[in-house]
Amino acid sequence: MKTELGNLGNDGLLRPLKQGDNFSRLDFRRTVKNRVMLGLLGLASLVAILPLLFILYYVIHRGIAGLSIRFFTQLPKPVGETGGGLGNAVLGTLILVGLGSIIGVPVGVASGVYLAEYRRSKYANVLRSAVELLAGVPSIILGIFAYALIVVPMKGFSALAGSIALAVILIPTVAKTTEEVLKLVPDHIREAGLALGLPRWKVILRIVVYGSRSGILTGVMLGVARISGESAPLLFTALNSQYWPHGLLNPISSLPVQIYTYAISPFDEWTQLAWTGSMVLVLFVLVANLSMRALIYQKGSGGKTK
Template identity: 50%
Template sequence: MITQGAGYLRRKWSSRAMLILSGLGAGLCILILALILGYILFNGISYLNMDFLTQPAKPVGEAGGGMRDDIIGTFILVILGSAIALPVGLMAGVFLAEYGKPWAASAVRFAADILAGVPSIVVGVFAYAVLVRPMGSYSALSAGFALAIIMIPVVARTAEESMRLVPNSVREAALALGIPRWRAVVGVVIPGALTGIVTGIMLAVARIAGETAPLIFTALGSAFGYQGLDQPIGALPLQIYRYALSPYDDWQKQAWAAAFLLVIIVLGINIVVRLVSRRRRR
């Protein structure tokens, strides 16, 4: 006969309570995402049309117009940021995983983690101080620089983590074949870690595509489309910020559409990441 002591009921109910609480937490996660997506979809989709994607902005008062220039601007900034951040981030990742002596690696790792935690508006102010002020103008270049600072630690750490997953025996086997260290890293370790590295890069791209605060101090926004890397440039998040705060109904609608588009871009990148990392598992 199984005896159920006095503690049994208490344990049973505390177990249930835990299950319910954790289930609630998980449910809220999904609910919040669904609410955001649903709300943006509801408000934004009605204004998302070909004109929105292909037309430049029109002055206040004129109906129509789109965000072509800001969409292009966002792509230019993402490419610019990636062009700066990828070489630096990947090389830092290689150093962390392959070359750094333990003390040096942990120092760099600590610095990267701190850098990743710096509020993005502070990064914007920094870029303003070191690039915008000396150059005398807001510019695409300074915005790319600010975004790169945000991107570097993310890329470095994910690259490091993926390279660490490559077993040491593979490295030793390469060295034992008389393959120089750098070739072993480039030819054996990095290919082995490639899907992980690509995943990290994509997530970093998704992150900077939606950054707004650093752009306020650097890109500024532009009513004339792309004017050159040393000139102000528009970007989707900036335009959302500006249009959403404007008193004009037309602009507010466009802000919703832009928010929807931005979410679609970020979501799309995340889905691609999922597909890439699923291919690795197979």
């Protein structure tokens, strides 16, 4: 850098100007460094998304062959017979995830609201650590927990036990994102509500939570997408079934468990069903995510404040 006093070098030292000083060499070095670093960052991003592209390509490549209406409408056929579908697993996953969400979302959102709005209370700190620990517990352990707590006393694997296991996985995810979203709402918004003579619970529910609903919904959707792919907690709880779901107190089929069972089987028809099931599951999660993002993008600044 040229100054009135002299040349400011890269080392921060000032050197006197000399006849014929040439700075282009320094500029060149900086430009090269800049390009190299930018290139490295680009490469890292590419490495990060490459698995996604690869999964999408491979799952669709292998799964598309088995995709037809009967995949969604028929039961699996016994070994040796061609045809059949995973209709029971698709429906089972919808039931498990639906019931799991009905149990888990209200608890998760309510915990998140408590964590954010009463963050200074000592119970909030205890709850926050508990939620973080719960989020870190491997899902198979949660499956065993549901097994011991529900399956054993009720003397049987059931859709209900599976849903509860999924709900327990959903709660910390939803609670954490809800807390983060609500923490973005500045305190002066809450004070403005109180200053209008509104009780605190109304300020929290009708102004803070209502204003952040799209952010909360995003957290819920991400959590739901995550539990729709869980297989480990279902192995000990919902088990599996070759039949259509009947009742919440009986074992139920689900896509992840069905994929696991069929993928390791030696029969070509079953591995094909496993591939198609994987494709359906991945696309379901992808579409849920993208449509959520589109919805939020369209809504614009909902959930954000200046």
